[in-house]
Amino acid sequence: MKKILMTPGPTMIPEDVLLEMAEPIIHHRTKEFQEVLKDVEEGLKYVFQTKNPVFIFASSGTGGMEACVCNVLSSTDRALVIVAGKFGERWLELCKAYKVPCEVLDIPEGDAPDPEDIRKILQKEKINAVFSTLCETSSGVVSDIEAIGKICKEYETMLIIDAISGLCADPFFMDDWNVDVCVSGSQKGLMMPPGLSFVAVSKKALDESEKKSDLPKYYFSFKKANKALEKTDTPFTPAISLIKGLSVALERIKKEGLPNVIERHNKLAQATRASISALGLSLFAKRPSNALTSVRIPEGIEVSKLYNRMRDIYGVNIAKGQGELEDKIFRIAHLGYVEIFDIITTISALEMTLSDLGFSINFGDGVSEVEKAFKR
Numbered sequence: 001m002k003k004i005l006m007t008p009g010p011t012m013i014p015e016d017v018l019l020e021m022a023e024p025i026i027h028h029r030t031k032e033f034q035e036v037l038k039d040v041e042e043g044l045k046y047v048f049q050t051k052n053p054v055f056i057f058a059s060s061g062t063g064g065m066e067a068c069v070c071n072v073l074s075s076t077d078r079a080l081v082i083v084a085g086k087f088g089e090r091w092l093e094l095c096k097a098y099k100v101p102c103e104v105l106d107i108p109e110g111d112a113p114d115p116e117d118i119r120k121i122l123q124k125e126k127i128n129a130v131f132s133t134l135c136e137t138s139s140g141v142v143s144d145i146e147a148i149g150k151i152c153k154e155y156e157t158m159l160i161i162d163a164i165s166g167l168c169a170d171p172f173f174m175d176d177w178n179v180d181v182c183v184s185g186s187q188k189g190l191m192m193p194p195g196l197s198f199v200a201v202s203k204k205a206l207d208e209s210e211k212k213s214d215l216p217k218y219y220f221s222f223k224k225a226n227k228a229l230e231k232t233d234t235p236f237t238p239a240i241s242l243i244k245g246l247s248v249a250l251e252r253i254k255k256e257g258l259p260n261v262i263e264r265h266n267k268l269a270q271a272t273r274a275s276i277s278a279l280g281l282s283l284f285a286k287r288p289s290n291a292l293t294s295v296r297i298p299e300g301i302e303v304s305k306l307y308n309r310m311r312d313i314y315g316v317n318i319a320k321g322q323g324e325l326e327d328k329i330f331r332i333a334h335l336g337y338v339e340i341f342d343i344i345t346t347i348s349a350l351e352m353t354l355s356d357l358g359f360s361i362n363f364g365d366g367v368s369e370v371e372k373a374f375k376r
Contacts, residue, residue, distance in 0.1 A: 003315040006346050008137050008165055008292045010187040010194055011336035013245075014252060017191060021245035028240050034232045036247050041229070043250030047167060047190070047258060048182060048200040050174040055225035057197045058239040061164035061185030062090065064197030067220035068131075068160050068181050069094045071201075071209040077128035080105065080121055080157075082113050085138035086322045087162055091131040098215050103127065109139045109325060110294075112287040115147040122155040129158040129180075134166030138322040140285035140294030140331060142170050149178035158205060164188060164197075168253065169265040169291035169335055180205040186242065189265075189291070191249045191336040195242050201226075265290035268334035268343055271373035275347045275366035279354070284329045292333040294321075301357050303327050309356060314349035340374050 005012050026032055044054040057063055069091075073079060079100050081092045084107035095102050103125055107113050118130065130152055135142050145161060152159040158180040163172055167182075168189030174182050180202040186192035201209070201222055209222040224235040253261055269290045273283055276295055284294035297303050303320050307330060311317045321329040332346060347366040354361055 001315040003317065004342055004345055005317050006333050006338070006342065007317055007319045008188065008331060008333040008335055009185070011189075011191060011333065012338065012342075013191055013193065014249065014337050016252075017245045017248045020248045021193075021241045023241075023244065025240055026244075028234065028238055033240065036244055037234070037238075038232050040243055040247050040250060041232075043247070043254060044198055044200070047250070047253060048174045048184070048198075049172060049176070049258075050182075050200050052174070052200050052202050053206075053226060053229055054198050054200045055222065055229065056234065056238065056243065057199070057220060057225075058195060058236075058242075059197045060194055061162070061183060061197050063220065064164075064183035064185065064199045065090060065162060066094055067197075067199050067217075067222070068183055069098055069100065070215040070217040070220060071213055071222040072129060072158060072160065072181055072205050073098070073100050074212055074214045075099065077101075078103065078126060080118070080125070080127045080130045082118070082130070082132040082143075083107065084111065084113060084133070084141060084143070085109050085136040085325075087133050087136055087138060087164070088131075089323070091133075091162065095131070100215075110141065110284050110286055112141050112143050113148070115144055115151055118148055119151045122151065122157060127155070127157050129160055131160050132162070134161055134163040134172055135170055135289040135291050137165040137292065138325060139329075140289055140292045141287050142166060142289035143287075145172065145179065146177045153178040158208070165291045165335070166289060168258070168261055170289050171262055174200055186246065189261075189336050190246065191252070192242065192246055195239055196246065262290065265334060267374065268338060268340070269293060271340070271370045272332055272334055272343055272347070274373045275343075275369040278369040279351065279361055279366045291335045292319075292331050294329045294331050296329055297327070298354075298359055301354070301359055303330055305357060306330060306353055310349050310353045313356075314352060316346050316349040318346070318350075340370070344370050
């Protein structure tokens with residue numbers, strides 16, 4: 001059975017990226033690898049839309065998130081964590097692990113944070129850093145980072161963003177939006193296997209890390225990473241084959257053009273949501289991301305049965321909800337190496353699965369809506 005991966009990470013990988021990673025290994029302390037690293041650094045700056053350095057760690061995105069916390073904060077600092085789902089909760093868990101005092105702005109899942117609520121907290125409290133997400137993957141919501149960045153700049157508060165799922169799918173302009181630190185991962189819009197995290201760091205945040213931060217750090221040290229990067233090097237052994245594959249993936253993105261990549265994700269998202277509505281299903285996110293579509297499970301259908309049947313019988317792997325949403329929604333990603341016929345196949349499999357589970361539909365309504373959306 002041919003299988004299609006429509007989860008919000010890991011995502012499908014282009015053939016040329018796979019082939020590059022299958023090439024014989026090279027040594028990392030060579031001019032050959034330095035050339036690859038130099039190209040990757042420039043490519044990462046392009047997708048982050050920044051002139052700041054971007055550090056590469058051999059870790060999942062969570063490792064990059066931990067690097068953000070332990071490098072930019074000190075034991076005497078106070079953080080504001082915006083929690084709108086599982087990955088906002090992860091920021092909070094990381095801050096607690098380093099014993100950083102936190103204010104928490106809880107957002108109902110499915111909603112996006114109101115920037116003015118952040119302003120109210122910054123007016124009352126001395127906050128050193130605000131932690132938020134671009135795309136809250138657990139609910140499919142995208143935040144207004146541009147507006148949040150303006151407010152943080154007004155109060156001279158650092159803004160740290162998790163763009164692990166949102167990068168290359170939703171618009172994001174690190175420098176123009178006054179973001180001080182941004183983390184992303186390889187297995188999402190960058191069309192790579194899991195294993196790399198990327199952290200773009202402003203001069204202000206780098207100064208905090210090198211001159212003030214007293215939290216423990218070793219492998220995830222921005223200071224070590226920056227010192228090595230100045231010599232086009234890494235402080236420790238890098239994930240050589242993954243970085244070589246990344247060079248090809250970034251070249252694909254540059255060739256398509258980042259604005260076109262984001263517009264493609266937008267069109268895929270619109271077509272998917274039009275088909276979901278045509279099937280009589282309800283969307284969950286009130287401010288949806290281009291990366292994925294979250295759908296309320298219809299009454300009488302179990303998420304686990306729908307998920308398992310789509311994967312095992314029809315070969316289409318979508319995602320269940322996470323945390324409190326595990327039994328309430330399912331998620332269809334249109335992230336990374338995805339095109340129109342992947343969406344058509346996914347919606348066709350969804351139609352057949354819903355019918356198998358007793359949900360009344362007219363075959364072809366969803367697929368037809370995808371085709372109409374793309375023709376429009």
